[in-house]
Amino acid sequence: MQEVILIVIVAMLTENFVLSKFLGICPFLGVSKRMSTAVGMSMAVLFVMLVASVVTYVIQTYALKPYKVDYLQTIAFILVIASTVQLTEMAVQKLSPTLYQALGIFLPLITTNCAVLGLAVLNIQRGYSLVQVIFHAIGAAGGFAIALLLFAGLREKMETVDIPEVFKGPAIAFVTAGILSLAFMGFSGLAPSN
Numbered sequence: 272m273q274e275v276i277l278i279v280i281v282a283m284l285t286e287n288f289v290l291s292k293f294l295g296i297c298p299f300l301g302v303s304k305r306m307s308t309a310v311g312m313s314m315a316v317l318f319v320m321l322v323a324s325v326v327t328y329v330i331q332t333y334a335l336k337p338y339k340v341d342y343l344q345t346i347a348f349i350l351v352i353a354s355t356v357q358l359t360e361m362a363v364q365k366l367s368p369t370l371y372q373a374l375g376i377f378l379p380l381i382t383t384n385c386a387v388l389g390l391a392v393l394n395i396q397r398g399y400s401l402v403q404v405i406f407h408a409i410g411a412a413g414g415f416a417i418a419l420l421l422f423a424g425l426r427e428k429m430e431t432v433d434i435p436e437v438f439k440g441p442a443i444a445f446v447t448a449g450i451l452s453l454a455f456m457g458f459s460g461l462a463p464s465n
Contacts, residue, residue, distance in 0.1 A: 275406040277462055278399075282410025284458040288386040289418040290448075291455055295386030299419055300444060302377045309423035311370040312377065313416035315359050317409070319381050320390055323352045324408035327391040328401055348391045349382075356382040386415060422451060 288294045295316075302312040327348045335341050360378050364371040371378065381387065390411050394404045425447050434443055 275403060278403055278406050279410035279413070281462045282407055283414035283417060284455065285462050287414040287418055287455050287458075288389065288411050289415055290452040291459075292386075292389065293452075294389045295384050295415060297380060298377050298384060299415075299422065300448070301380075302374065303419055303423040303426055303444075305373070306420065306423045306427060308370070308373045309419045311363070311367070311374055313412070313419055315363060315374070315378060316381060316384070316387070316415050317412035319352065319355050319359055319384075320387055320408045320412040320415075321405065322355045323348075323387055324391055324394055324404050325401070326351045326355070328394060328399075328404045331395050344392070344395070345388075348388055352387050352391070353382045386411070418451070418455075422448060425451070 282288075286292060289296065289299045298312055298316070302308050330347050330351065331341075331344065335344055335347060356379060359381070360371075363374070363378060390408060394407055397403075399407060426444065429443060429447070438446065
């Protein structure tokens with residue numbers, strides 16, 4: 272039990288996919304203007320990361336490795352991720368049309384979110400068991416959500432303050448993301464990373 276808790280903490284804070292590994296930056300910057308869209312994207316990424324991690328683990332363990340076709344890993348993983356995102360997109364469109372409209376192009380872009388593929392590959396590289404894969408996916412998605420929600424809150428707050436003209440727009444967003452990333456570096460000694 273202690274091992275899976277450590278995996279979750281490390282994935283969320285120490286090895287945060289967005290702020291430490293710099294994976295998934297596109298939706299991080301694109302969907303972080305409003306807290307409501309950040310929450311929706313966080314839930315979609317949690318679902319996609321969890322399902323894709325489990326399915327890619329099963330494919331790797333029971334299909335690619337036994338038949339010695341590990342070289343097909345990237346192609347197989349991308350197909351799994353794309354299928355999972357399509358299912359998620361259809362579900363969001365059916366269940367919450369408002370959220371679907373708000374997320375716009377960024378929902379299908381989860382397919383190309385390198386954080387999802389990076390998570391699947393990292394699970395295999397580290398030799399995680401299925402239980403560890405599940406908790407690593409939860410931790411990584413939780414870390415993505417923390418980063419996205421913090422950044423969305425900061426960006427909403429910045430709309431109410433006077434920002435110098437040269438920093439308005441993407442410039443202040445990048446500076447803020449950099450400072451947030453530096454703050455997450457403070458977690459580096461919290462737990463040993465793999």
